[in-house]
Amino acid sequence: MDPSDLADVLASVREFIRAEVVPLEEEIDERNEIPTRLVEQCKSMGLYGFAIPEQHGGLGLNTTEEVRLVFELGWTTPALRSLFGTNNGIAGHVLLEGGSEEQKKTWLPRLASGEITASFGLTEADAGSDPSSLTTTARRDGSDWVINGAKRYITNAPTADVIMVFARTNPDVPGNRGISAFLVPADAPGLSIGPKDHKMGQFGAWTADVYLDDVRMPADAVIGGADGIDNGFRIAAKCLAHGRVHIAALCVGMANRLVHESVTFAQTRQAGGRPIARFQLVQGLIADSVTDCYAGRALVVETARAFDDGTDRIAGPAAAKYFCSEMVGRVADRAVQVHGGAGYMRGVAVERFYRDARLFRIYEGTSQIQQVIIARNALGEAARG
Template sequence: MIRDTEKFNSFIADVRTWVREVAMPNENLVEENAEIPEDIVADMRERGFYGWSIPEQYGGTGLTTEELAMAAMELSQCSVVFRARVGTNTGIGSEALIADGTEEQKNLYLPKLASGDVTGCFAFTEPEAGSDAIAMRTTAIREGSSYILNGTKCFITNAPIAGFFTVFARTDVNDPTYRGITAFIIERDTPGLSVGKPYKMMGQSGSPVSEVYLNDCRVHRDNIVGGVEGMGFKTGMKALNKQRIHLSALCTGPAIRMLSEAVGHAKERVQFGRPIADFQLVKALIADCQADIHAARALILETARKRDNNENIRMEASICKYVASEMCGRVADRAVQIFGGSGYVADYSRIERWYRDVRLFRLYEGTSQIHQLNIARHTLEEKK
């Protein structure tokens, strides 16, 4: 749902300009230094990038799901690292609170997330509980009015720089189902919470990801998201359903960028006395990329509108994430093929970096295989 077309078009134009004039010229610098310069981070804060999906009454922009998806497609046409820096605040780092937080919790934390003064993260995955989320081993044992948390989370985006953690733990150790899981709000300086060193990763250099350790970490019962035990898994799924639409859009922006880079190269690269864009097999690669991008974009926006209309989009959200992440991988592979040897050598093109950066999309927030199972399960249930 677009609330005000003229106003939104102006907003999108501003994002597009920033991407091309600020972010893109600094992509190599970010890759080399493995961090975004602080002046650019401050600029993103000033422009309100951190608060896109946070309601206006808490200091955010209050974008609808459709507006957020379209904005994400623009922002993600620059290096993945830029969108990752703000992505947790505009996505799963705030969405649990937006969905189920108490009014007191929302008033305390959402304005800080919206301004970018605090970076949020979503501490769900564990070494033995990734795709099998129910196998969560982190515990939260009640002791009077407090809970003592122990466990390890892994692959947590922005954990090294986060000031705010949404942590999921098992409050009922005798209930191995999702009903025994509770979500907690934990601030960075809470004793017993610590983070590991950023991982050395295949791609996305400059996006800090690490483990989160909970060692007798004591939090008050007021830190339970929504104030109710045993609702954490449902809260997490609410956050992920929206985030999967958001992430799908964030897969589509890079595909648009890679196709643009590939087309530019195909027009300039001469072989056999002609630009390679003249050759039919190269045209076929370009056509397949364009068709994939258009199909994913249409699916994402349709699903976003359904969510804005309060329709059940659990299956559609999985389809979006599966289709868009796989699409992005195919586009990356075709782009390298169009560039040829130059696509494999970092000295000659940016495609080599994009190829590595986007590979993660098919893994996090549900692997492609998990989404295939989700889609099949929902489909079979519908046919009962």
């Protein structure tokens, strides 16, 4: 994107977030719902398709441009980004990474406009960060595939129009081989959605289980067509690598907001007749958080650059997601500490962000999975049994 156009997009999003969304954060948290008018504004601003190529109706941001946008989105409740995060991220990237040209032409423009919402159906009860043990199956029946299984914690499942379902198509090969991805409309006979999960935080971002009971899909539902059979794990890995850079940027944006809340509180909260900003131990907490933000932002920017030029799409995304998700947890904890008792009260932003931040160390690969990826990349064959 032209730099001046990107600057306009970032300025518009920044204004929208701070003027329109931030005042509604508590309402979103209490009602567990994003107001419809905000959803429509996100669609009109192109946020449902910022990472989808322009030829398919999106803004066409590369990863370096995308992280700058996500820094802005991180300033507010992560529930807002969840509205369109799957369309741009792990679900939309299934099509971008593995879809046939016909699948891309059919579905990507509808994702980019927000006409439809996509979900990424990989996680299962016993197959989370390591999908190699997934048990959802797809068996051939004539020219069709019949899918059976269940998916857990699927973002946007309650509102999804289409779900990218990963299923084992070849039971005779071990581990992550023999897995394929299917494009399954949410209204397909045999597919049902469970009740919304009641989570610790990130209220307004809906997740639920997805059940597949003899869901019959035609051959062209396989992502990539015949070439996509047994290729699902490779597609998922590429999608998750991009998603890790995205989540890292989101964590940096949230950490910046937490620093802002901490600084504002320390400047105005009085103790002993003077602002607590004068206390060196409070200064130390804020200094550590500011430093964490600088480190996280620099790491994300460099990781995005390497992702775009293709020099590192494995260890860098894992390191960025690992560091930044852990970092925002530290910043949130210090923010509550700076606020003292007030930081433990509902209705105070840092309390809500403290709850919201905890999930980032778990989804799209836990911190422990990122450690494994980083270490194996560094150690090579010596680290593999």
